[in-house]
Amino acid sequence: MDELDKFKKEWQSREQELPKISYNDIYKMLLKKSSSIVKWIFIISVAELLFWISLYFIIPEDNIKLMHEMGIGKILYYSNIVHFSVFGIFIFFFYKNYQSIQVTDNTKMLMNSILKTRKTVRYFVYYNVSMFILSSIVIDFFFYSNSSKLYEVMDFASKGVPEEGFANIFIITQIIVGIVVIGLLVLFYWLVYGILLKRLKSNYRELEKMED
Amino acid sequence: MNKELEHSFVIQLEKNQNIAHKICRLYTNDQDSHNDLFQEITIQLWRAFPKFRGDSKFSTWMYRVALNTAITLYRKSKRQISTQDFEGVSFKIKAEEYDDTIEQQLKLMYGAVKKLNDIDKALVFLYLEDKSYREISETLGITEVNARVKMNRAKEKLRKILNP
Numbered sequence: 001m002d003e004l005d006k007f008k009k010e011w012q013s014r015e016q017e018l019p020k021i022s023y024n025d026i027y028k029m030l031l032k033k034s035s036s037i038v039k040w041i042f043i044i045s046v047a048e049l050l051f052w053i054s055l056y057f058i059i060p061e062d063n064i065k066l067m068h069e070m071g072i073g074k075i076l077y078y079s080n081i082v083h084f085s086v087f088g089i090f091i092f093f094f095y096k097n098y099q100s101i102q103v104t105d106n107t108k109m110l111m112n113s114i115l116k117t118r119k120t121v122r123y124f125v126y127y128n129v130s131m132f133i134l135s136s137i138v139i140d141f142f143f144y145s146n147s148s149k150l151y152e153v154m155d156f157a158s159k160g161v162p163e164e165g166f167a168n169i170f171i172i173t174q175i176i177v178g179i180v181v182i183g184l185l186v187l188f189y190w191l192v193y194g195i196l197l198k199r200l201k202s203n204y205r206e207l208e209k210m211e212d
Numbered sequence: 213m214n215k216e217l218e219h220s221f222v223i224q225l226e227k228n229q230n231i232a233h234k235i236c237r238l239y240t241n242d243q244d245s246h247n248d249l250f251q252e253i254t255i256q257l258w259r260a261f262p263k264f265r266g267d268s269k270f271s272t273w274m275y276r277v278a279l280n281t282a283i284t285l286y287r288k289s290k291r292q293i294s295t296q297d298f299e300g301v302s303f304k305i306k307a308e309e310y311d312d313t314i315e316q317q318l319k320l321m322y323g324a325v326k327k328l329n330d331i332d333k334a335l336v337f338l339y340l341e342d343k344s345y346r347e348i349s350e351t352l353g354i355t356e357v358n359a360r361v362k363m364n365r366a367k368e369k370l371r372k373i374l375n376p
Contacts, residue, residue: 003374004336004367007321011340018233021250026222026229029254036252036285103256103277103285104263107334108353110280199330203283206331207354 038101038114040196045094045121052128053087056080069153072142083131090124111204118197122189129185133178140174143167221261224270225254231271232278234341238326238333239282249286256281275338276351283330324373332366339363 067076097117103110143150147167151157156166225232232253236246257277264273325336331352338348349359 003317003321004339004370007318007325008340008342010318012342015230018230018237021226021229023222023226026225026254027218029251030218030222030258032251032255034252034255034259035248035287036256036281037287038285040287102260103280104260104273105280106276106351106353107280107283110284114284200284203330206329207352 037196037200041114041118042098044192044196045098045117048121048125049087049091049094052124056083066153070143070146070149072139079135086127087124090120090127094120094124108204108207111200111207114200115197115204125185125189129182133182136174136178140171144171217261221258225257225274228271228274231274231341235278235282235337238337239286239330241326249282252286253278253281256285272347275341275343279334279337279351283334320374321370324370327373328366328369332362332369335359335363335366336370 064073064076067073094117097113097120101110101113101117105113144167147170148163150170151161151163151166157163232250233246235253236249240246240249257274260277264270325333328336334352335348338351343351345356345359345363348363349356352359354362
């Protein structure tokens, strides 16, 4: 393309028109903090990991007591051991992938390692959401089929809740709460991905396209 | 030791700062964003500097880190999306050297390059900097054949923008 080559000559001959930053000003910049996307991804990812892990520590005493009284305390205990082992594995991979992000890699590799780091956290969230849904279904089903015991354990009679239709109301409430929680999570991730990764993903796709 | 490293880094960046400025001009649309990006490039270069072994030229190494920062790490601010300040591109021409037509053509070309997507912009930038297809492919992490194909497509896009 003649026009681009003509432009190339001009481009190279006009370097003196570029701004000049002094030695001292460059020196000052070394002390400034980065605001790169990698930093934000790290902060958000650590916050997510902490959020999901902390959920297991803030389960109200009453809930734990209820589980024990319903006879599923032991199952809960063992499933928590499995959970925390899985958390450990995720944190290991997150750290390993995060460490592999190097600005000195080629563009495609750099994008790939950022996306891989994010993917680890995404799978971590998928894991948690699936476990949340799965355990809700199992527990709700268990409560539903043992509703009279639940009615007794939670002492609904003294609170004036009629036993008739109680199981249905209980299960519907659980389902609605579950849907709202999942809806909020989807919204949160849609925003996080929309803000942080839209440009990176489209650039990565652009690079991939060349490999066709 | 650290002072020595800082000094050697700042000296080299000061000497090669044009590379970063040219990238900043292509990837931002106003002076504040230009300065933001320049600062982020400086920070990223400085962080990576201890691993710079000197087996390649500082400038070669800088192209990669600076482009990676502009394309991947830098978060564009909102004001950039709304402004299309091609006038601010600053091709200040000395009247006796160039006539208005050339000036106009250059402005149009610069505007067209700025309209390309981030990846095409990087390809065109490296081409304008007279980099070989091998260097372009190594910087972006694609094959040489693909770099050529993509470059031809980018040229085609430029032609279409200039002659709609």
